Amino acid sequence: MLGIVLKTVNSVRYGNLYERVNENACSLIPNFVQSINSMIDSLADREAMIKEYQNELNKKIDGLQEIEQLKEDFVATLTHDLKVPIMAEKNMLSFLMEEKFGKLNEQQKEAVFHLKNSNQELVELVEIILETYKLNETKINLVKEKICVNDLLKDTIEEMKPISDSDDIQVNFFTEFDGDVELDKFYIKRALKNLILNAISFSEPGSKIDTAVCIDEKNVYIKITNYGKGIKKEEVKHVFDKYYTTAKKFRKVGTGLGLYLSNKIVKSHKGRIMVESEKDNWTTFAIVLPR
Numbered sequence: 001m002l003g004i005v006l007k008t009v010n011s012v013r014y015g016n017l018y019e020r021v022n023e024n025a026c027s028l029i030p031n032f033v034q035s036i037n038s039m040i041d042s043l044a045d046r047e048a049m050i051k052e053y054q055n056e057l058n059k060k061i062d063g064l065q066e067i068e069q070l071k072e073d074f075v076a077t078l079t080h081d082l083k084v085p086i087m088a089e090k091n092m093l094s095f096l097m098e099e100k101f102g103k104l105n106e107q108q109k110e111a112v113f114h115l116k117n118s119n120q121e122l123v124e125l126v127e128i129i130l131e132t133y134k135l136n137e138t139k140i141n142l143v144k145e146k147i148c149v150n151d152l153l154k155d156t157i158e159e160m161k162p163i164s165d166s167d168d169i170q171v172n173f174f175t176e177f178d179g180d181v182e183l184d185k186f187y188i189k190r191a192l193k194n195l196i197l198n199a200i201s202f203s204e205p206g207s208k209i210d211t212a213v214c215i216d217e218k219n220v221y222i223k224i225t226n227y228g229k230g231i232k233k234e235e236v237k238h239v240f241d242k243y244y245t246t247a248k249k250f251r252k253v254g255t256g257l258g259l260y261l262s263n264k265i266v267k268s269h270k271g272r273i274m275v276e277s278e279k280d281n282w283t284t285f286a287i288v289l290p291r
């Protein structure tokens with residue numbers, strides 16, 4: 001008799017919730033058999049309920065994915081279409097700066113200089129968004145080569161000079177490492193640019209930014225420190241989130257994609273980005289790459 005019960009229990013154990021103990025074959029222990037069968041009944045009910053929840057959840061997930069896709073397509077198309085006039089503007093402003101359309105007086109030169117800077121900011125914004133959508137669609141394809149980290153950082157600082165100069169911010173450079181690291185210079189430069197651009201954006205005009213290349217046994221650390229409002233403790237954990245930005249508070253334009261993207265890039269190099277900040281004092285972001 002117990003063998004019959006055991007057979008059913010085992011069958012249930014392996015997922016067969018349709019099986020019940022034959023009450024007629026176990027007439028000597030009716031109560032026991034009934035409670036086993038009603039236990040299986042309630043297990044079957046629960047399983048049906050879970051399946052129903054699961055279906056509902058899957059439908060919701062599908063809906064959300066569809067909305068997310070629509071949103072991404074919309075932003076990607078919009079950004080892409082924005083890029084065309086912005087690039088055209090960029091070329092025209094270069095011609096103006098080079099005085100190809102005639103000599104400019106000092107006031108006009110200054111105006112064109114400011115226009116070119118804000119145009120450059122727009123170009124960077126649009127590139128960040130486009131890059132993010134590209135990265136979401138495909139895995140990052142890294143083209144790694146041995147790169148001198150000092151040169152890469154110095155070149156990036158140089159390229160950002162028009163922006164740091166316009167805020168009267170001095171960018172210092174210090175290094176304790178003079179070697180190469182295997183990396184994709186295009187992508188790491190993009191991450192560095194994002195960190196330096198943030199350091200400039202979240203600093204007071206006239207302040208300084210300290211950059212440094214440091215090492216320990218395993219890693220190279222490219223550190224960017226700026227002195228400004230800093231990041232509140234409770235906000236630090238959000239800075240790498242997609243779309244997280246406090247730029248508006250500082251009357252700036254921001255997508256909240258810069259760090260999200262930089263983090264993806266560094267992670268694809270098997271590295272990480274560290275952040276430390278003291279409110280109203282300083283903030284350090286460090287790209288950590290394996291040596």
Ligand SMILES: Nc1ncnc2c1ncn2[C@@H]1O[C@H](COP(=O)(O)OP(=O)(O)OP(=O)(O)O)[C@@H](O)[C@H]1O
Nearest residue numbers: 198199202239245246247254255256257258259283
């Ligand atoms: N050096 C910094 N000092 C203070 N806050 C910072 C610094 N860097 C980043 N943050 C905080 O992290 C947020 C997210 O940065 P992120 O670069 O992702 O976006 P963003 O700069 O606001 O916009 P964008 O997409 O144009 O880069 C910022 O809005 C800011 O709140």
Ligand SMILES: [Mg+2]
Nearest residue numbers: 194198258259
């Ligand atoms: Mg940014």
